[in-house]
Amino acid sequence: MLAVENGTVAIAGRPILRAVSLTVRSGEFVALMGANGSGKSTLVRAMTGLRPLSRGSVRLFDTPLAEFREWGRIGFVPQRAGATSGVPASVWEIVASGRLTRRRWLHPLLRSDRAAIRAALDVVGLADLAHEGVTTLSGGQQQRVLIARALAGEPEMFFLDEPTAGVDLPNQQALAEALGVLKDRGATVVLVAHELGPLAPLVDRAIVMRDGRVAYDGLPLADHEVHGPLFGDSHTHHHAQPEQHPHAPHVVSPIDAITDREGRR
Amino acid sequence: MSSFLDLLSLPFMIRAMTAAVFTGLAAPAIGTYLVQKRLALMGDGIGHVAVTGVALGLLTGTSPTWTAVAVAIAGAVVIEIIREQGHANGDVALALLFYGGIAGGLLITGLAGQSASTLQQYLFGSITALSDRDVWVTMALAAFVVLVCVGFGPQLFAVAQDQEFAKVAGLNVRFYNLLVAVLAAVTVTVAMRTVGLLLVSALMVVPVATAQQVTRSFRTTLALAMLLGTAASLGGLITAASQENLQPGPTIVLVALAGFVLTWPVGVVLRRRHRLLQPFAELDPISHEVTDEHPHVHGDDCGHIAVQHGDHVDYVHDGHRHATHGSHYDEH
Numbered sequence: 001m002l003a004v005e006n007g008t009v010a011i012a013g014r015p016i017l018r019a020v021s022l023t024v025r026s027g028e029f030v031a032l033m034g035a036n037g038s039g040k041s042t043l044v045r046a047m048t049g050l051r052p053l054s055r056g057s058v059r060l061f062d063t064p065l066a067e068f069r070e071w072g073r074i075g076f077v078p079q080r081a082g083a084t085s086g087v088p089a090s091v092w093e094i095v096a097s098g099r100l101t102r103r104r105w106l107h108p109l110l111r112s113d114r115a116a117i118r119a120a121l122d123v124v125g126l127a128d129l130a131h132e133g134v135t136t137l138s139g140g141q142q143q144r145v146l147i148a149r150a151l152a153g154e155p156e157m158f159f160l161d162e163p164t165a166g167v168d169l170p171n172q173q174a175l176a177e178a179l180g181v182l183k184d185r186g187a188t189v190v191l192v193a194h195e196l197g198p199l200a201p202l203v204d205r206a207i208v209m210r211d212g213r214v215a216y217d218g219l220p221l222a223d224h225e226v227h228g229p230l231f232g233d234s235h236t237h238h239h240a241q242p243e244q245h246p247h248a249p250h251v252v253s254p255i256d257a258i259t260d261r262e263g264r265r
Numbered sequence: 266m267s268s269f270l271d272l273l274s275l276p277f278m279i280r281a282m283t284a285a286v287f288t289g290l291a292a293p294a295i296g297t298y299l300v301q302k303r304l305a306l307m308g309d310g311i312g313h314v315a316v317t318g319v320a321l322g323l324l325t326g327t328s329p330t331w332t333a334v335a336v337a338i339a340g341a342v343v344i345e346i347i348r349e350q351g352h353a354n355g356d357v358a359l360a361l362l363f364y365g366g367i368a369g370g371l372l373i374t375g376l377a378g379q380s381a382s383t384l385q386q387y388l389f390g391s392i393t394a395l396s397d398r399d400v401w402v403t404m405a406l407a408a409f410v411v412l413v414c415v416g417f418g419p420q421l422f423a424v425a426q427d428q429e430f431a432k433v434a435g436l437n438v439r440f441y442n443l444l445v446a447v448l449a450a451v452t453v454t455v456a457m458r459t460v461g462l463l464l465v466s467a468l469m470v471v472p473v474a475t476a477q478q479v480t481r482s483f484r485t486t487l488a489l490a491m492l493l494g495t496a497a498s499l500g501g502l503i504t505a506a507s508q509e510n511l512q513p514g515p516t517i518v519l520v521a522l523a524g525f526v527l528t529w530p531v532g533v534v535l536r537r538r539h540r541l542l543q544p545f546a547e548l549d550p551i552s553h554e555v556t557d558e559h560p561h562v563h564g565d566d567c568g569h570i571a572v573q574h575g576d577h578v579d580y581v582h583d584g585h586r587h588a589t590h591g592s593h594y595d596e597h
Contacts, residue, residue, distance in 0.1 A: 048433045071435030078429045085426050087301040087473065090482035097423035101434045106416050133481040136539070149430065159433075 001026045001157060001188050002047060006056035009039075009046050016042045018212045019056070026156075029179075029189045029202050031220065034209035040192045041079075043209065044159050047190065048076050060157075072101035075150030077160040080143050091137070091145050092130040095120055098149035120151035124178045140171020147178055157188040164193055173198045196220075269507055280400045281392045281502055281513070287407035288459040288468065289498030293476075293490035294414040295448045296469030301425040301483070302445070307344060308466035311453045313363040314340030315462055316370030318454075319387045324377035329387065330402060333457060337450035340366060345446040349439070390461035390514030392502060399458060406455045410448050414487075421445060422483055459498065460514040468494060471521040478525075478532025497521035544573035545586070545597075554596040556587055563587060563594070 002024040009017040017039045024030055032040045045051035047058055049065050058065040061073060075098070098120070099113050109117075121127045124144040129137065134145055143163055150158060160179075164172050176198040182189060183202055196203060200220065208216035272278060292308075299307050318336025322329030340362065347358045374384045386394065395403070414421070424431040424441040432438045449469075456465045476489035501517030561582075563569060569580040569587075579586035579597050587594040 050429055050432060069435065071433065074433060076430055076433035078427065085301045086303045086305070087297055087483055087486050088477055088481050089422075089426060093422065093483050094426065097419065097426060097430075098434070100419055100423055100431075100436065103419065105420075131482070136481075136543075146430075153434065 001028075001061060002190070003059045004043075004047065004056070005059070007043070007046055007053055007058060008055035009042055009051055010054045011042075011051075016212055017046065020212075020214055021056075022207060022214060022217065024188060024190060026188055027186050029183050029204045030191065031196060031199070031203045031206045032190060032192045032209065033194070033196075033206055033221070034215070037211075038209040039212040040209045041161055044161050044190065044192050048074065048159050072153050073156045074101075075153055075155035075158045077143075077146050077150045077158065077163055079161045079165065080139065080146065088133045088135065090131050091121070091126060091134050091148075092117065094134055094145055095130075095148045095152050098152035101153040101155075116154055117148075117152050120148040123151055123181050124148045125174055138168075138171070140167040140174070143167055143171070144175060144178065147175065151178075151182070155187070158182065158190070160189070160191045162192050162194065164195070164197060164199065169198070175199070176202065272506060273503070277393055277395070278506060280395045280397065281506075282499060283400050284392055284395055284403045284459055285498040285502045285517070286495055287404050288456045289495035290491050291407035291410040291414075291452050292456050292465070292468040293472040293494035294411050294487065295445065295452045296473050296494075297483075297487045297490050298414065298421050298425050298445050299449060300470060300473045300477075301422070304348070305470045306466065307341075307446075308449055308453055308469040310344055310359055310363045310366075311337050311341050311450050312457075312462040312465045314366035315450075315453055315457065316367045316384070316388070317365075317373065318370075319384065319457075319462070320370040320373035320377065323379045323383060324373050330399070330454060330457075333387070333454045334406075334451060337453050338447050341446035341450035342443060345442055349442065386461075387457055388461050388463050389512065390457070390459050390464070392459045392513045393506075395458060403455055403458065406451050410452050410455070411491075413444070413448060417441075417444070418484075418487070460517050464514055464518045467518040467521060468498065471518070471525055472497060475521070475525040475528045478528040479535060493524055494521070497524060541570050541581070542572060545575075545579060547575040550595065550597045555590075556585070556594040556596055559587075559594050563589065 004020055004022050007017055007020040008015065020039075020043060032043060034040045042051055046053055047060075049058075049068070060068045061070065063070075095117050096109065096113070099109070099117060102116075103109075103113060118127065121130055124147050126141065126144055126148060129141070134142060137145065147160070147163065150160075163175055167175065179189065179191075179199065179202055189202075191199070191203075193199065200222075203220040206216065206218065206220045207214055208221065273282070296305075296308065299305060315333045315337040318333035319329040321336065322332035325332070343362060344359060347362075370384065371381070374381065420431075420436055420441055421444070423434065424436060424438050425445070428438050431441075452469065453462065453465045456468055460468050472490040472493040473486065475493050476486045480486040480489055497520045498517045501520035502513050504520065505511040505513040505516040561567070563571075563580040563582075565571075567580070569582050571578040571580055572586075574586070574588065574597060577588055579588050580594075586597040588597045589595075
């Protein structure tokens with residue numbers, strides 16, 4: 001399904017991922033774990049093509065990433081920052097945008113599209129809120145909207161980047177139920193998580209990242225084991241580190257773009 | 266009154282009204298995407314850059330409209346590139362571009378031996394002085410903008426909403442971002458003759474801000490903004506025509522702003538109401554607690570807000586939540 005061979009990522013010259021090799025088989029539920037800055041998010045971003053590899057290769061469905069075009073087979077759930085924007089958007093509209101992988105240009109929503117969107121909303125338990133504005137939802141509900149959006153494209157493989165970060169327990173449980181449905185359907189799931197919480201029973205395999213390398217790859221671990229001495233920093237809280245810039249010029253020329261920790265511009 | 270109607274049927278007024286309708290449709294259509302991307306001032310920036318384009322047209326003796334289109338598109342692409350390279354203070358870089366644009370425009374106009382008043386019709390609009398050809402160009406460009414904004418709506422929405430998701434969904438994010446920038450540039454030059462380069466952004470942003478007060482979804486915001494934009498530009502033009510000494514450009518913008526000022530309180534009330542009526546969490550009360558002596562009978566029109574709580578409603582009553590239980594009310 002997915003193979004990373006010798007994957008190396010450098011952001012602004014600093015190596016973030018170093019020679020990571022792993023394969024994910026069809027139907028596996030993999031948790032990518034590790035401390036902040038261990039490279040787990042970068043690894044997922046490399047797998048989905050958001051972050052180019054400086055060396056090595058990623059193959060999705062036996063196709064090199066550069067030639068991969070069947071984006072409908074992949075569902076991506078980014079970290080929750082992207083749920084709101086300057087104009088109101090309803091839950092339905094956000095979820096419908098997940099259908100774009102299967103829609104053709106200038107075609108209206110077909111009946112099959114509508115059915116898929118409705119089914120996705122049912123899985124995450126938000127069908128009643130379909131016509132609410134997404135900004136009126138709680139953080140956990142917004143996260144479920146993003147999962148429904150990925151589901152609407154009916155993918156075979158899911159990438160989730162920290163779906164449980166900052167989500168309260170009842171919403172984590174709702175999330176776990178939705179992911180349980182996916183697992184029962186035979187979907188492959190790669191999930192970045194700090195702590196598994198209610199997701200723990202779903203996980204088949206844990207990969208623990210440490211300082212840009214794979215430190216552990218095997219049976220699921222309990223949350224506290226992930227932060228044992230072997231795996232480095234045991235400090236588990238997520239603090240957003242605001243990027244510091246020198247005060248003086250504050251104007252960036254196009255050639256020296258500044259990137260943040262995850263390499264987002 | 267009849268003389269006023271006669272005025273409206275004069276050829277120059279018919280041309281002006283046609284241009285107003287098309288501009289009023291196109292500007293909020295692209296403006297909605299700009300607001301969604303939090304680039305509400307991008308139209309303003311492109312407008313500043315386009316001043317140089319107009320001046321180049323005056324200098325070289327070619328049509329200022331087409332040189333403005335070319336320079337505006339170039340400016341929009343540069344703005345988009347600066348934005349994509351991204352930095353919290355990219356706005357400073359944009360400011361440099363804006364002032365360069367307007368200063369360059371004034372300088373070149375002087376070199377061309379034209380007075381500032383020539384430039385003024387582009388800065389503040391000259392909708393009543395349009396030729397037939399101007400109107401055709403306006404109609405064609407505006408129709409193009411509207412068709413792309415509506416036809417590629419789902420793609421543009423997805424990219425503006427969440428770039429990373431859109432990229433993993435296989436959309437060419439850079440292409441769609443550039444498309445929005447180019448459409449914005451085309452719209453600026455279309456609206457240049459209607460409301461003027463300095464006021465263009467108002468027609469792109471104000472109807473969207475007004476529509477947002479009462480909408481909850483993107484599609485209704487887009488549709489309502491286009492409707493409001495058309496109403497404002499046509500209404501402003503006719504108001505200006507009915508009075509002496511009223512310039513159409515500023516009148517159109519002020520009509521649009523008046524729409525916002527009138528809608529704002531409505532939006533405040535609607536949002537407050539929506540918040541009050543949010544269902545309570547489906548938790549059972551901690552204990553069975555009967556209210557004190559309660560002479561008031563709660564019902565559909567009792568004046569208290571009824572909020573869904575699981576399978577029943579609670580009436581919000583002086584900070585308490587009263588639920589009907591047999592012949593008395595419980596505190597929930």
